[in-house]
Structures are given as structure tokens and as C-alpha cells.
Amino acid sequence: MVLLLIIAGLGVVTLLVILFAPHIRKYAAGGVCTSSARLDGKTVLITGANTGIGKETAQVLAVRGARVIMACRDVEKGEEAAASIRAANPKAQVEVRKLDLADTCSIRAFAQDFLREVDRLHILINNAGVMMCPYSKTTDGFEMHIGVNHLGHFLLTYLLIGLLKNSAPARIIVVSSLAHYFGWIRFHDLHSQGSYNGGLAYCQSKVANLLFTRELARRLQGTNVTVNAVHPGTVNSDLTRHSTLMMLFMSVFSVFIKTPSEGAQTSIYCAAAEELHSVSGKYFSDCAPASVAPQGRNDETAKRLWDVSCELLGIEWH
């Protein structure tokens, strides 16, 4: 009897989902970037642009007239993505460059070539990310989440900040996540050597993204370079590749989840919307301001993380 009731209940829910699918999709799609600002003459750099949110962001910004440089760890995948963008938009100016954020030598080599060959950078989108990977370390011995999602982008931004300032007005967009609500910075064990949980390591790296945005915005006051963080929403992408459970969840509940194109909207909004020209240090979700968890808006923690990051990377960034 109980089993029959459960089966009937599931049947009703499935029927409702099918009936209301178009409405559910519209709601799940979230905020849309309504600014139609053109980006002709602008140069954009997007990390992790060969797939998911990064690729969609690259495509839209290229269609708006920007020269888009897609920084990818796998150049072959990057070229395939660039080719598909060009096939859909023959005028799109997209280029692929090699960048592995899990290796500071690769980041430095990338920046060196970039600074030699590109004379302007108006929009930097720190988009690449890893989530819930098995415990692993970057070439420099950093835990993979904090290493790629935070430290790799920290070093990249440091190396390109002079060019961004010289190209001002310029914008930096840091792709964080709502997951930051569940994380905190474990200064005593930043690299999870004591204990490791892939989910918590991801959340920690996403809090780090927000603290970096906060401290960088403070330091960039008066430079006409802004920096804002975004939450793209829950997006059906390759990010869940390390978790079978999450991949299953994403496919079963795909009707409730954003497509990569929908997930790119807030990054596009922060990159292009005219009304944000002087907005800095903020966090956006669904193309609107959103609130940051207390652990992501603590100035003391932000400064401490800045110093620790500089020390780990062997740089001085005053």
C-alpha cells in the first residue's frame, strides 16, 4: 500500500514537472543580461574558456565585437571551442592561448608572452575552476582547489594588473559561487593536509575568490579598474565531472538547472553593462547585486589571505 502511494506520488510529481516544464525552465534560467553594450575595440581574456560558462561568455563577448583571448590548459580543446564559435559567428575574433593555472611556471610564461604580444587588456574574467576533485596538488604543491581557483588566478591578475591599469577603464570579473556560504579559510591547513573533503576545499576556494575581490577592489580605488565577483547559478556543465552523484543529480534535475549560456549571463553583465562602469568590490548573481556570507566580507581575513597568498607565490603585491 505504502509502495503504491509512493509510486503514485512520484507519478503525479513527474506529470506536474512535464506539464509545467516551460515555466520551470523560464524560472530556472534566472537573470538575463539586458545590456546590449558593444565591446568593439576591447580586449577580453577569459580563463577556462574551452567549455561551460567560460566558452559561452567568450562567444557572447566576441559577438559584441571584442577580441577574446581564450586561456585554456588544453589548447586542442580550446581550438575546438574557438572553431565552433567562429563557425557560428564568422566575424568573431577569438584566439586560444595555453594557460595551466595549476602550474605557476605556465602562468608566468603565459603572462610574459601576453604582455609582449597584446598591448591592451580591458576585461579579465577569472572563470576557470575545479570542483570536488580527488586530493591532488598543483605543480607548486598547493591543494588543487585553492591552487587553481584562487592562487592561480591571484598570480595571473598580479602579472596583468599593470596592463589592466594602462588600459583603463578596465574590469576584472571573478567567478565565485554561492557555495562560498559553506566555506571558510582554514589558515592553519589551507592545503587540507590534515583532513580533506573535496566539497569543503571547493567552498574554501570560493570564499577566497570573494575575499580577493574585496581586497583587490580596495587596492584599486582611483585606478579606473574595477573588480566584481559573480555567482553564475547552478549550471549544467563539466564542473561536476569528479562526482558521479552530482552528475546524476544534474541530469535528473536538468529542467531546474541553468544551461551554460544562462549561467554566463552574470559574467556578461559584469563585463559589459554600462551602469557598472564604476561599481567595484561587489558580488552579483542573476545580473543583480547579491549578499555575501559574513566569512566572505571580513576585511581582516581578506588582508590576511592576501599576505598568505603573496607569501605562497613568492611575490610582493603592495
Ligand SMILES: NC(=O)c1ccc[n+]([C@@H]2O[C@H](COP(=O)([O-])OP(=O)(O)OC[C@H]3O[C@@H](n4cnc5c(N)ncnc54)[C@H](OP(=O)(O)O)[C@@H]3O)[C@@H](O)[C@H]2O)c1
Ligand atoms: N557549474 C556550476 O553550477 C557553477 C556554480 C557556481 C560557480 N561555478 C564556477 O563557474 C566557473 C566555470 O565553471 P563551469 O561550470 O563552466 O565548469 P567547467 O565546464 O568544468 O569549466 C571549467 C573550466 O576551467 C578549466 N580549468 C580547470 N582547471 C584548470 C587549470 N588548471 N588551468 C586552466 N584551466 C583550468 C577547465 O578546463 P578543462 O576543460 O581542460 O578541464 C574548463 O575550461 C568555475 O569557477 C566554477 O567554480 C560554476
